[in-house]
Amino acid sequence: MLTTQELPDCFYLNHPILICPKGPTPKHSLYLSNLDDQKFLRFTIKYLYLFKKSISSDALKCSLSKVLVDYYPLAGRLRTSPENDQKLEVDCNGEGAVFAEAFMDFTADEFLELSRKPNRSWRKLLYRPIEAHSFLDIPPLVVQITNLRCGGMILCTAINHCLCDGIGTSQFLHAWAHLTTKPTADLQVTPFHDRHVLKLPNPPQIIFPHPEFYKTTPTDGLRLDxxxxxxxxxxxxxxxxxxxxxxxxxxxxxxxxxxxxxxxxxxxxxxxxxxxxxxxxxxxxxxxxxxxxxxxxxxxxxxxxxxxxxxxxxxxxxxxxxxxxxxxxxxxxxxxxxxxxxxxxxxxxxxxxxxxxxxxxxxxxxxxxxxxxxxxxxxxxxxxxxxxxxxxxxxxxxxxxxxxxxxxxxxxxxxxxxxxxxxxxxxxxxxxxxxxxxxxxxxxxxxxxxxx
The missing domain is CATH 3.30.559.10 (Chloramphenicol acetyltransferase-like domain)
Known part of the structure; x- marks a missing residue:
């Protein structure tokens, strides 16, 4: 039985690398919709998976390189728009996703004992780029696989919320897994990149009150943050x-x-x-x-x-x-x-x-x-x-x-x-x-x- 909920340290055998798309990809600026680049979503969605048996890192890197051809914006970099420094866009430059590989002296069963309640020590399971001083400095996709003493593996991914929502992240992860198991197959769902489908004609037409954004005026003067x-x-x-x-x-x-x-x-x-x-x-x-x-x-x-x-x-x-x-x-x-x-x-x-x-x-x-x-x-x-x-x-x-x-x-x-x-x-x-x-x-x- 574990006496502490703290995870041991990860040991990185090699420096993290960049996984670039396997083939040529479009080089352009990707417009982000108003739903994408709102400040409320300027963070990364961090998923953690525990597998009983580890997957070959070479296979994961190869399939990630393949899937990034289709999901090429995730291999780009976020930046502010030249026209509006409050608006974000994606520089689709193929720079690549971060891939880190580590080892932890721990077992899958031991992790399962702790799995219901995350704690701060879990953060060591996801590599944070040293040079990243702000949200914009973090690549849109960061991956870490941590091999365990028992032969199991923990996979952590950080996917920029400005590029994907929960449905989108699930779609991407399943596409990656699909190409890992079937390297020559086509994707089951073709990603649709264009965010202009959510760009509306000017001028803005705000025709409803929006209590989800605006504080309701209290009737008794009581305010509490x-x-x-x-x-x-x-x-x-x-x-x-x-x-x-x-x-x-x-x-x-x-x-x-x-x-x-x-x-x-x-x-x-x-x-x-x-x-x-x-x-x-x-x-x-x-x-x-x-x-x-x-x-x-x-x-x-x-x-x-x-x-x-x-x-x-x-x-x-x-x-x-x-x-x-x-x-x-x-x-x-x-x-x-x-x-x-x-x-x-x-x-x-x-x-x-x-x-x-x-x-x-x-x-x-x-x-x-x-x-x-x-x-x-x-x-x-x-x-x-x-x-x-x-x-x-x-x-x-x-x-x-x-x-x-x-x-x-x-x-x-x-x-x-x-x-x-x-x-x-x-x-x-x-x-x-x-x-x-x-x-x-x-x-x-x-x-x-x-x-x-």
């Missing part, structure tokens, strides 16, 4: 796995009067648990922000294979009192209304609003949820089997809905909260209240029925 408070605290990850049974237990609180998805009910439940844990003023306005794929919501629809950012934030809003005292049915209706509001015109209004580069989401009193559980990320197979674990490299105050390896119907909720509230948050997440015709039953669901 909850995000600033949370960032000032010692944060620890809370990780809870909801089985199919747990999710049905939640859904029963919303039927037969309301049909809802797993996301609807779990987002509502997580929001309510989070708000209850913070002991906030009952009159404070709080928001739930969550990513919504809009590829099929726009007219014309975004082409298949588009791997850029094709999502916007849905926004549910209520007072603390409304969130904590209402039943789950009420929260689900707020989530569903937020999703249904994202019409073609509304999304285009967001795109136009983001022409102003000072606009950013209102995080002052918001829980942000990103769903990774329906992207197929857990199915990645480079030829030695699917991963034993898939998740983020780090935990943040943004909440992730993660896939559960081996259980397609389960969802793992991961979010970092202040150390002082983690027990309370986990208690509320596990405390299900069901109203039934025969009366009210309060049940604290724990390990015995699958919630961990």
């Amino acid at each position: 909850l995000n600033e408070f949370l960032q000032s605290q010692t944060l620890v990850p809370a990780s809870l796995t909801f089985t199919h049974s747990n999710i049905l237990h939640l859904k029963r609180q919303c039927v037969p009067s309301l049909k809802c998805t797993t996301f609807d009910v779990l987002a509502s439940h997580t929001w309510r648990s989070w708000v209850k844990s913070l002991d906030l003023s009952p009159s404070l306005n709080v928001k739930l922000l969550f990513s919504v794929n809009v590829r099929q919501r726009l007219e014309p629809q975004i082409p298949q294979g588009y791997y850029g950012n094709g999502f916007v934030l849905g926004c549910a809003e209520a007072t603390v009192n409304e969130v904590v005292t209402a039943n789950l049915h009420k929260g689900v209706k707020l989530v569903q209304h937020a999703k249904s509001s994202l019409s073609d015109d509304y999304v285009k209004s967001i795109v136009d609003l983001l022409e102003d580069k000072t606009v950013k989401p209102d995080l002052s009193a918001s829980l942000v949820i990103s769903q990774w559980s329906k992207l197929g990320l857990e199915d990645l197979d480079f030829g030695e089997g699917k991963p034993l674990h898939m998740g983020p490299l780090t935990s943040d105050i943004y909440c992730l809905f993660l896939p559960v390896i081996g259980d397609i119907d389960a969802v793992r909720v991961l979010v970092s909260v202040p150390e002082s509230m983690v027990n309370k948050f986990e208690y509320y997440m596990k405390d299900f209240t069901i109203n039934e015709e025969k009366g009210e039953i309060n049940g604290h669901c724990g390990e015995e029925n699958g919630l961990k």
Whole structure:
């Protein structure tokens, strides 16, 4: 049994190298849409995969070189636009992706013991270019493979969020895996690069209010930057796995009067648990922000294979009192209304609003949820089997809905909260209240029925 959660150091046998596209690629500047280059997304999406058996580094490097011919912008470099220093673009110069190879005196089984809750020592599993002093200095794609003592392997990737959203990163990773297992095959999905599909005619037409970006004026003068408070605290990850049974237990609180998805009910439940844990003023306005794929919501629809950012934030809003005292049915209706509001015109209004580069989401009193559980990320197979674990490299105050390896119907909720509230948050997440015709039953669901 492990006595510490800290990972040992990585040993780099060689200096990291640049993997360039195997063949010639277009050399040009790639326009980024307003959804791509918003300041909210100026970070890298960091995935961590644990495999029982390592994959040949030569095979991974060869297939990465091949897939970068099709996904050539990921081999380029971000820069500011010559016309507007607030706007970003990609210099598609074929400079290459960073590939690092390391060894760690650790086993896959030992890592699995720690895998539910990331900690800061995991960061050593992803190489950070020494010369990178700012976001723009980090290449759009950085990869590290870490071979383990048992013959297993950890694969970490950092993919610039300005180039890809979750759907796009999954599309790219599956393309890479496909060419690793079938080197001569064609890609199953052809990437669509052009971001002008989200460039709208001038002048901007902002025809809706956008509470996801603007602070709501409080009726009692109460203002609190909850995000600033949370960032000032010692944060620890809370990780809870909801089985199919747990999710049905939640859904029963919303039927037969309301049909809802797993996301609807779990987002509502997580929001309510989070708000209850913070002991906030009952009159404070709080928001739930969550990513919504809009590829099929726009007219014309975004082409298949588009791997850029094709999502916007849905926004549910209520007072603390409304969130904590209402039943789950009420929260689900707020989530569903937020999703249904994202019409073609509304999304285009967001795109136009983001022409102003000072606009950013209102995080002052918001829980942000990103769903990774329906992207197929857990199915990645480079030829030695699917991963034993898939998740983020780090935990943040943004909440992730993660896939559960081996259980397609389960969802793992991961979010970092202040150390002082983690027990309370986990208690509320596990405390299900069901109203039934025969009366009210309060049940604290724990390990015995699958919630961990």
